[in-house]
Amino acid sequence: LGHTGGTLDKLEAIPGVSTEIDEAGFRKIVEETGTAIVAASNRTAPADRRLYAVRDITGTVESIDLIVASILSKKLAAGLGALVLDVKCGSGAFMTGMEEAKALANSLVETANGAGCPTVALITDMNQPLAPSAGNALEVAEVMRALTGAVDARWVDLALTLGSELLVMAGVEETSGVARDRLRGALRSGEAAARFDAMVAALGGPAEFSARWQSCLPAANVVREVAAPVAGQVAAIDGHVIGMAVVRLGGGRMRDGDRIDPSVGFSDVLPLGAEVAKGDPLARLHAADDAAADAAERAFLSAVSIGVADDAGPLVMGRIG
Numbered sequence: 001l002g003h004t005g006g007t008l009d010k011l012e013a014i015p016g017v018s019t020e021i022d023e024a025g026f027r028k029i030v031e032e033t034g035t036a037i038v039a040a041s042n043r044t045a046p047a048d049r050r051l052y053a054v055r056d057i058t059g060t061v062e063s064i065d066l067i068v069a070s071i072l073s074k075k076l077a078a079g080l081g082a083l084v085l086d087v088k089c090g091s092g093a094f095m096t097g098m099e100e101a102k103a104l105a106n107s108l109v110e111t112a113n114g115a116g117c118p119t120v121a122l123i124t125d126m127n128q129p130l131a132p133s134a135g136n137a138l139e140v141a142e143v144m145r146a147l148t149g150a151v152d153a154r155w156v157d158l159a160l161t162l163g164s165e166l167l168v169m170a171g172v173e174e175t176s177g178v179a180r181d182r183l184r185g186a187l188r189s190g191e192a193a194a195r196f197d198a199m200v201a202a203l204g205g206p207a208e209f210s211a212r213w214q215s216c217l218p219a220a221n222v223v224r225e226v227a228a229p230v231a232g233q234v235a236a237i238d239g240h241v242i243g244m245a246v247v248r249l250g251g252g253r254m255r256d257g258d259r260i261d262p263s264v265g266f267s268d269v270l271p272l273g274a275e276v277a278k279g280d281p282l283a284r285l286h287a288a289d290d291a292a293a294d295a296a297e298r299a300f301l302s303a304v305s306i307g308v309a310d311d312a313g314p315l316v317m318g319r320i321g
Contacts, residue, residue, distance in 0.1 A: 014140060014205045014209065015206065015218070016204045017200060020038075022041060035196075047073065068107050068108055072111055084120050084169065088101070096240075101318075105121035105123055108121055109121050120320070122162065124315055125312075132153075136262040147187065154271075159183075160184060217263075222285075222289060226266075226297050233275055234274045245295075246265045248299070249286075
């Protein structure tokens, strides 16, 4: 959606997966696997399905009123007993400033609580990409590395923080520390990967996806490094510019009906504060052809400032609710 891409597009980068599931199918998958990520339908939040598409193509993705309506319509329609929201703040977010992020978080929490759903929102930093990849299949790859124990990244830490909040709110655990240990254990034991595998297969994707995801995900025709033009530290990253570069590569929609190329984007993006020499790779670029790669490389270099980096701020910047 907009420069960030949509969750469903990312999930459907897995071959065979379809999130177009009717209510009966949705219930069946949840009963069998314990989890499901599905699209709005003609029976579940039907108005949001139309509004979601309209936001995407009319440049109103950042509207607080429409964001609140879109997010909460689906959650409330599903009958949640508790909800934890991650509200992004920074150059890569819809809400670039703290006051905007607080306004959105407050609106979400007040509306959801008013509808009878206990809700908390964490405001989290998005002044650099949360994960070192941007692009549908490339982001799925990051998820699979975490689920299979290959990485212990910044975004995994945030997922554990959000999950522990939810376990406490739902009454599953009494403290966030115990809840966090439980979630970490699910990652280490392979339980989380097995649960994801079951959902992927139920949605039409490959069986045992976590064991063979590297051979299943689509790969771009052109893969090359984006080199640092000067030496120094990665001082700033404009996530909006990088996100729009992914869209123009084909990883998002410029207009209704555009086909998504799930293979394109950026991977191995260096974090803020990383030291580079001239010519060192800042990221790896994935594109359909050389012309698209050239344009995306120019966009990426315009989004990254190299100089002296400030100390990184906290990942969780605030809590509402």
